[in-house]
Amino acid sequence: xxxxLFGAMPYVLIFTAIVGAIWRYRGNKYTWSSQSSQFLENKxxxxxxxxxxxGIITILLxxxxxxxxxxxxxxxxxxxxxxxxxxxxxxxxxxxxxxxLLALIYRRLTxxxxxxxxxxxxxxxxxxxxxxxxxxxxxxxxxxWGSNWYAGAAVPWIxxxxxxxPNVDYVASLPLITKVHIFxxxxxxxxxxxxxxxxxxxxxxxxxxxxxxxxxRWYKRTPxxxxxxxxx
Amino acid sequence: xxxxxxxxxxxxxxxxxGCHTCSVxxxxxxxxxxxxxxxxxxxxxxxxxAGYPLTWEDQERYRGGWEVSGGSLRLKLLKGPGKIRTLxxxxxxxxxxxxxxxxxxxxxxxxxxxxxxxxxxxPVARPKSLITGEFMEKIVLGPNWDxxxxxxxxxxxxxxxxxxxxxxxxxxxxKFHKLFFFYLPRICNHCLNPACVASxxxxxxxxxxxxxxxxxxxxxxxxxxxxxxxxxxxxxxYNWANGKSEKCIFCYPRTETGQPNACAHxxxxxxxxxxxxxxxxxxxxxxxKTPDDxxxxxxxxxxxxxxxxxxxxxxxxxxxDENWIRAAQQxxxxxxxxxxxxxxxxxxEFRTVPMNFYIPPLSPILHNAKAENGGTFxxxxxxxFNEIDKMRIPIRFLANMLSAGxxxxxxxxxxxxxxxxxxxxxKRVGDIGDxxxxxxxxxxxxxxxxxxDIYRLTxxxxxxxxxxxxxxxxxxxxxxxxxxxxxxRGSVGFGQKKKEFLGRTW
Ligand code: HEM
Ligand code: SF4
Ligand code: SF4
Numbered sequence: 001x002x003x004x005l006f007g008a009m010p011y012v013l014i015f016t017a018i019v020g021a022i023w024r025y026r027g028n029k030y031t032w033s034s035q036s037s038q039f040l041e042n043k044x045x046x047x048x049x050x051x052x053x054x055g056i057i058t059i060l061l062x063x064x065x066x067x068x069x070x071x072x073x074x075x076x077x078x079x080x081x082x083x084x085x086x087x088x089x090x091x092x093x094x095x096x097x098x099x100x101l102l103a104l105i106y107r108r109l110t111x112x113x114x115x116x117x118x119x120x121x122x123x124x125x126x127x128x129x130x131x132x133x134x135x136x137x138x139x140x141x142x143x144x145w146g147s148n149w150y151a152g153a154a155v156p157w158i159x160x161x162x163x164x165x166p167n168v169d170y171v172a173s174l175p176l177i178t179k180v181h182i183f184x185x186x187x188x189x190x191x192x193x194x195x196x197x198x199x200x201x202x203x204x205x206x207x208x209x210x211x212x213x214x215x216x217r218w219y220k221r222t223p224x225x226x227x228x229x230x231x232x
Numbered sequence: 233x234x235x236x237x238x239x240x241x242x243x244x245x246x247x248x249x250g251c252h253t254c255s256v257x258x259x260x261x262x263x264x265x266x267x268x269x270x271x272x273x274x275x276x277x278x279x280x281x282a283g284y285p286l287t288w289e290d291q292e293r294y295r296g297g298w299e300v301s302g303g304s305l306r307l308k309l310l311k312g313p314g315k316i317r318t319l320x321x322x323x324x325x326x327x328x329x330x331x332x333x334x335x336x337x338x339x340x341x342x343x344x345x346x347x348x349x350x351x352x353x354x355p356v357a358r359p360k361s362l363i364t365g366e367f368m369e370k371i372v373l374g375p376n377w378d379x380x381x382x383x384x385x386x387x388x389x390x391x392x393x394x395x396x397x398x399x400x401x402x403x404x405x406x407k408f409h410k411l412f413f414f415y416l417p418r419i420c421n422h423c424l425n426p427a428c429v430a431s432x433x434x435x436x437x438x439x440x441x442x443x444x445x446x447x448x449x450x451x452x453x454x455x456x457x458x459x460x461x462x463x464x465x466x467x468x469x470y471n472w473a474n475g476k477s478e479k480c481i482f483c484y485p486r487t488e489t490g491q492p493n494a495c496a497h498x499x500x501x502x503x504x505x506x507x508x509x510x511x512x513x514x515x516x517x518x519x520x521k522t523p524d525d526x527x528x529x530x531x532x533x534x535x536x537x538x539x540x541x542x543x544x545x546x547x548x549x550x551x552x553d554e555n556w557i558r559a560a561q562q563x564x565x566x567x568x569x570x571x572x573x574x575x576x577x578x579x580x581e582f583r584t585v586p587m588n589f590y591i592p593p594l595s596p597i598l599h600n601a602k603a604e605n606g607g608t609f610x611x612x613x614x615x616x617f618n619e620i621d622k623m624r625i626p627i628r629f630l631a632n633m634l635s636a637g638x639x640x641x642x643x644x645x646x647x648x649x650x651x652x653x654x655x656x657x658x659k660r661v662g663d664i665g666d667x668x669x670x671x672x673x674x675x676x677x678x679x680x681x682x683x684x685d686i687y688r689l690t691x692x693x694x695x696x697x698x699x700x701x702x703x704x705x706x707x708x709x710x711x712x713x714x715x716x717x718x719x720x721r722g723s724v725g726f727g728q729k730k731k732e733f734l735g736r737t738w
Contacts, residue, residue, distance in 0.1 A: 029451040033475035036455040040363065040472055042330050053323040113331075116364040117472065196475075199454060209315050213307075213430035218441035219704075220551060 005183055006157070007166040013190035020193035021201060034199035035122075040113040048107055052100025056129075058093045059136070063150075067158055070151035077148055086147050087140065094137045101126070101133055121195040128188050135181035143175060154182065234513040235536065235546045237556050238424070238444030238587050239487060239506065239701070240565040241496060242575050243417055244690055245593040246649075247503040250380065250415040252276050254495035254504075258419075261494045262481070267473025269337035269362050272375055273480035274495040276417045280388035280629070281378045283416075285333040288466040289392040289579065289633075295327045296464030297427050297582030300521050305583065307431055309462050318433060318458060327461045331472065335373035337362040363472070380413070388413075393632040401625050412596040412626070416633070417503070419495060420467040420480035421578065421586030422446050424511065424534070425520045428479070431462035442704060443508075444587065445482045453477055464582035492699040502693065507563030507700045508556055509587070510536040510547060520583045524636040527580040534585075535570050538563065559702035564689060565589065572678070572686055574645040581636035591690070592634055592642050594649050596626040612657060614668050617650050644676070648686075651676045655683045 024032065038045050066073055077083040105126055108118050140146045157170035171182060191197060258274040277283045291297055295308045309327065310317050340357035348355035359368045378387035388394075422439075426446050429437045436452035437459055439445070448459070448468065455475040459468040468479040483493035487506075491497070496504040511534050522530040536543045538560035547557055560566065568575035568589060575589035600623055601611040609616075620643065621627070627639050627646070635641040651672045658669035673683055689697060 030474075030476070032451075033453065033455040035475035036457055036470070037472070038324060038328055038457070039330055039470045042324070042328065046324050049323040112364045112366060207435060208318065208433040211435065214425070215429050215432075215435055215438040216441050217438040221441060 002168045002172045005179075006168045006171050009183070010161045010166070010186055013186045016190045017192050020190075021198070024193050024198065032198055033196070035196045037114050037117060040117065041107065041111045044103060044107040044111065048100050048103035050100065051096045052104055055093045055095075055097025055100055056133075059090065059097060062090060062093075066147070066151055067155055070155040073147055073151040077145065077151075083145055083147070087145055090147065091137070091140050094133065094140060098133045098137055101130060105130065121191075125188075125191055125195045125197055128184060128191060131184050132181065132188060135177050135184065138177050139181055143178065149174075233546055235510055235543065235550045235552070236444065236513045237442065237547075237552055237560070238509045238511055239422070239482060240444075240509050240563075240569075240587045240589065241419065241482075241493070242505040242507075242565050242568045242589040242591065244501075244503040244505075244591045245414055245416070246591070246595055247501040247690075248276070248415040248417055249501045250276055250278065251500050252376065253498045253500050254417060255375075257494045257498035258480075261483075263478075266362075267471040268469070268478065270331065270334050270375075271469040271471075271478065273467070273469075274417065274419045275375065276415050278376070278379055278381060278387075278413050279416050279633070280391040280394060280413065281381065282387050282390040284375065284377075285329045285466050286373075287390055287392055288329075288464075291464055291582070293327075294329065294461065294464070294466070296462055296466070297584055298425065298520060299583070303521075305425075305517065305520055307427060307462055308464075309427075309431060309458070318431065322433065322456055322458075325457065325461050328457060329460065329466065331363070332373070335371075335375065335377065336368070338368055338371060338374075341367070393629055396632060396637070397625065397628055401628075412599045414593045414596060416578075416590075417495075418465065418467070418578070419493075419588065420446065420482070421465060421584065421588045422482055423587060424513075424516050424585035425583065427462040427464060427582075427584050428459035428468050431458040432456070433458060437468075440484075443484070443487070445484050445487075446479070447481055447484070448477055448479055450476055450478075464579065464584065465586070487701050488704040490701050490703040492695075492701060496699065502698065505564035505568065505689070505693070505698045507565035508560045508702060509563060509565050509569075510538055510543060510552075510560050512536060516585060520585055524581050525638050527583075527636045528576050528638060528641045531577060531580060531585060532570050532573065535566065537570075538566060553702070553705075555702045559700050562700045564693075564698060564700060567685070567689065572648065572682060574648050574686070576634045576641055576645065578634060579636070590634055591649070592630045592645050594646055594653075596630075597623045597646060600626055612650075612653055614654065614664065614672055617647070617654060617672055620647055620650065648676045648678060651678060652683045652686050655680065656687050 038049075073086075076086060108114055108122065108126065143149070153170050153174065157167065160167040160170065171179065174182075188197075192201060255272050255274045255276055259272065262273060263269070263271045272284065275284050283289060287293060288296075291308060295311070297308050298305050299308050300306075307318075338359045338361055341360050342357050344355050345357055359371050360366065361368050381387045422444055423446065424444075426437070426439060429439060429446065433456050434452050434454050436449045436454070438447060438449065440447065453476045455470070455477065457470050457477055459477050459479070460466070460470050468477050470477050483491075483495075486493060486497075492504075492506050496506050515534050519527075519530045519534045538544065538547075538557065544557055547560075565575075568591065575591045577586045578588065578590055580586065597620065598611045601616055602609050621639075627642055631637050631639045631642045654664055654672050655669045658664040658666060670680070673680065678686075
């Protein structure tokens, strides 16, 4: 069972994500959008979108940092005070995200305009994300110290997957909630290209910080895209 | 010098009868789709009035356009730490208008008129929301909700252009017996310094080099919706069903083939003129930074004289086609805006350097003058001509709307229009006196030839004179969109009718 869930499924779902992303980007780029619904409702969204995004993006970046620098985390956690600081910060961002997510779900259920525009994908990803955040917060509160064993057990497993040499032993002995958290994360990855989650994959906004304000496109000249008016 | 071409539309406000034919033809061609029902890429507002979306001119509320801060230009949206603030607000935008600022799109339950069972009461068609599909208790807002209500204290008093008028002046404006109103038809201004482009994190919005039309690349737009907040004219609209922003496209598929825009073509009052302008792109920034009182003048300076041989040579060097140069030389836009100086931009103080121009209406002035003089007074006289500037209230109002508050610019145009009327009246009716009519003309710096030309274009102008639109011949060019014209036939470029795995169909 573990072999299938944590040995084979990662490949299936990561493969789905990559192929799906290429398929959608090339074939149906028009639908690639954050599907903002602020235009229809903007009071509850404030209490949902801000906490959710600031919470989840911080947490995600933390996870990614851990993948690349597990030893840094372990070293930092060597001193108890620093461990508490890290755990507390992570947990508060987790709660921030959870609060935001609940507000978003509440909004989708109660506002008739937003409800009318909610697709099956929106429901699906909200469920997946809710499971993810709830199990994440439970992990952090029930099995301490999460950051330590994330760096000690989950990260080696992730690397074994990435190195095409899956070693399920790292995660086999983890508690159920943690396993749900990990497997659900894989589902989440698999869903990205098909739902509105795609919105955070193609991050063109980063260019905005360096490009001049104005964009001009030409039919006859090369390069076709040109930025003019260089004021800061 | 970096010379570029720009298509520009001008509007003769006195001739607009507020019939909305323009809006309807635009709607039929471009926005009769789900998610776009509420969009009016072309809309006509009654002034004084709150406008669409409500109080769009109030940038304290929407923070659209640019401001000069510490000597450099900055999007008003970015108060504080600059572009980072844009990205920090990507999840939720504090200044975004919502559907309630436009109106909830609706239809009527017409079927009920046919299917209602027999009964004592007449069946009615109840309004139904196009967003939720539910019945609506009451329609509280619609397109042109305050149409023809100018002067009504409820709507007119919300007009942001009334700022700077004293309480008693405002009262006079809205007093019933002196009631006046006029119409402001609006499309996207296809600005030289567009705030929509500057605010888009995706880089999806761009200005076309060849003709200056500002477009949103529908495939690149990610619904970050900054353009909606940043455009001070609120001309990009968010398609709530597709999750993409859309805007007026200046009917480029029509203008590329030399046809006028759908709105301009349909206009019953023949108030619209479309033509090409040449401008110097190196000076955009300087113009956008000019202080309010000199803004219109600076905008006139950036537009180049297409009959000047040096300009023509530069244009050829810049790769501008001969047919564009010829069109620019006969451009009604150039004549109205720069040569005769009777047209001016809408709210230049937003500093996007808008490229549509308006000839301010005389009728509020004339109506007021009549009312003040007991109703039988004929304002088309040299006596009144010399006193036009006493009509402070309407001039102030027009200046707030069309010249960043500079009353002289508005006055110049009004006087010129009056002078042309007096000159033509003398020619036709002969009751003014030749020398009086001529001296009026020369006092505003117009020659009799100018007067004849203005008269010809603004009252008799034929289709070919009002619309001088050079073809682009895109079929010969490599294009950003690699599909050929043949492959694109029958598509409007919006909503590629593809089905998602679950749910939504576009
Ligand atoms: C990194 C950059 C990201 C940006 C710029 C971004 C931006 C946005 C925007 C603009 C919206 C639309 C909000 C509205 O309705 O107006 C949105 C919605 C959403 N985002 Fe993100 N997002 C990012 C990352 C993420 C991540 C990492 C996740 C999840 C793991 C996520 C999950 C969601 C969800 C679930 C919604 C829908 C909320 C609803 O139910 O309305 N986003 N995002
Ligand atoms: S009017 Fe608005 S949408 Fe049009 S170009 Fe100017 S800033 Fe952009
Ligand atoms: S069609 Fe012409 S006259 Fe009628 S509302 Fe539009 S701009 Fe005015």
